[in-house]
Each structure stands twice: as C-alpha cells, then as structure tokens.
Amino acid sequence: MRAFKAHLRGLSPYPYKKEEAPVKLDQNESPFDLPGALKEEALGRLRAIPWNRYPEIHAESLRKRLSALLDWPEEGIVLAPGSNLLILALSLAAEEVLDLRPSFPHYAHAAKVAGTPYRAVPLGEGFSLDLKALLAAFLKCLREKGVPGVQLATTRANRAARGLYRAMGFRVYAKRASPFWAPYLGRPLIHEVWVRDLG
Numbered sequence: 465m466r467a468f469k470a471h472l473r474g475l476s477p478y479p480y481k482k483e484e485a486p487v488k489l490d491q492n493e494s495p496f497d498l499p500g501a502l503k504e505e506a507l508g509r510l511r512a513i514p515w516n517r518y519p520e521i522h523a524e525s526l527r528k529r530l531s532a533l534l535d536w537p538e539e540g541i542v543l544a545p546g547s548n549l550l551i552l553a554l555s556l557a558a559e560e561v562l563d564l565r566p567s568f569p570h571y572a573h574a575a576k577v578a579g580t581p582y583r584a585v586p587l588g589e590g591f592s593l594d595l596k597a598l599l600a601a602f603l604k605c606l607r608e609k610g611v612p613g614v615q616l617a618t619t620r621a622n623r624a625a626r627g628l629y630r631a632m633g634f635r636v637y638a639k640r641a642s643p644f645w646a647p648y649l650g651r652p653l654i655h656e657v658w659v660r661d662l663g
Contacts, residue, residue, distance in 0.1 A: 469579065471576070471579045472577070475576055475577065478569070478570065478573050479569060492547075522543070523543045526543060527541045527543060535643075535644065535647065536644075547570075548570055548574075551570055551571060551574045552574045552577065552578065554574075555571075555574040555575045555577070555578040555580050556578045556580070558578075558580055559580070559581070559609060560580060560581045560582070560583070560605055560609075561574075561575040561580050561581070561582045561583075562583060562584075562585070562598075562601060562602055562605055563575075563582065563583070563584040563585070564584060564585055564586075564587055564593070564598070565584035565585065565586050565587065566587065566591075567584065572584070583601065583605075585597050585598050585601045595628050596628065596631065596632065599628065599632055600632070603632070603660070603662060606662055607662045611662055612661065612662060612663055613659060613660060613661045613662050613663075614659070614660055614662060615637065615657055615658065615659045615660075616629060616634065616657075616658050616659075617655065617656065617657050617658070618655075618656055618658070619642070619645065619653040619654060619655055619656065620639070620653060620654035620656060621653055621654075626656070626658075629658045632660070633660050634658040634659060634660045635658065635659060635660070636656055636657070636658055637657045637658065637659040638656070638657045639654055639655065639656045639657070640654070640655055641653070641654055641655070642654070642655035
C-alpha cells in the first residue's frame with residue numbers, strides 16, 4: 465500500500481448495492497426501455513462507423529451540435545461518459561467541496577479520493593433546502609480563502625433568487641437584455657449580475 469497516497473489508505477469503497485425495482489431513482493435510470501425502432505437506428509449507426517479507431521476524445525461533433533442547438537459556446541460545454549467522472553474531475557480541481565447532507569454519496573467519496581477538503585450543510589426538517597445557510601457557507605468558504613468579493617447572476621424573472629441575493633447583502637452591479645432564454649420563452653429576459661464584497 466505504500467505505492468498509494470496516504471489519504472487513500474483505509475478508504476472505504478464507494479457504497480453500491482444493486483436493487484431490482486420497477487422505478488429506480490438511485491442511478492437515474494428510466495423505467496421505460498427504448499423503442500425497438502430507435503434501437504435499430506442506433507445499431508445501424510454503430511455498424512456504419514469504424515470500430516478499430518478511437519472515437520472523438522472530446523466528442524467534438526456532439527459539442528458542436530449542442531452548441532448550435534443551445535446557442536452556447538462550444539468551450540462552455542463539457543461532456544463525459546457519466547456524471548461520476550465529472551464529479552471526480554471537479555473534486556480534483558477544486559480547493560474545497562461544499563455539499564448538502566444527506567446528499568448523493570459520490571460527492572463526499574470523490575472529495576475523499578481527490579484529497580480535497582469537504583464540508584456539508586445539513587438539510588432542514590423534511591429535507592428542506594435552507595438556501596440562506598447554503599449561500600452563507602459558500603461565502604464563508606470564499607472569505608476563508610481570501611476571495612475579496614463574489615458575483616452571482618440571474619434574470620429579473622427569478623424573484624426567489626433576487627430576494628435571496630438581496631437578503632444576503634448582494635447588490636445589482638449590471639443588467640442587460642439577454643437573448644439566451646428567447647428560444648425557450650419566446651422573448652429575451654433581463655440578465656442581472658449581483659455582487660457582494662467579502663472584505
């Protein structure tokens with residue numbers, strides 16, 4: 465075991481137990497299988513591509529199509545074979561992981577594997593989410609790391625977020641009409657940037 469980092473010694477395996485049930489929420493599985501015609505279409509496409517070559521490393525073609533569909537820059541789209549890999553990558557890159565408790569256990573497990581400090585904000589009664597406590601913990605993390613200030617963004621239509629930001633001492637720094645939501649809502653929305661000093 466000396467070949468491994470000290471923090472990995474004695475680390476418990478990721479807890480998983482396969483359960484059979486009509487509807488499974490623990491693995492984001494659909495209770496419905498794919499239609500036969502869609503399976504045939506997928507198999508036909510698989511037959512048409514070469515199997516002796518690696519696929520695109522960063523799924524460039526898919527990122528390009530998603531970028532056009534969502535009107536979002538390609539460099540702002542990250543794809544992976546599963547969420548576990550993205551969570552681990554973020555845990556490796558992060559200075560600290562802030563989570564809720566109880567929550568998806570892989571967040572804490574990935575932080576342990578990465579050797580990244582981890583803290584969790586407990587959920588309220590009935591598993592209610594205390595947004596003020598979560599945001600306060602986030603701001604505390606930033607303040608402890610010497611971050612001078614923070615900015616958050618939302619739209620003018622998001623009354624809950626605007627009320628939370630205002631209650632936590634944020635102020636509107638800038639605003640402008642954004643076309644990002646137009647494909648979904650049929651109209652642009654006012655995009656707001658809220659800021660708060662942490663000194």
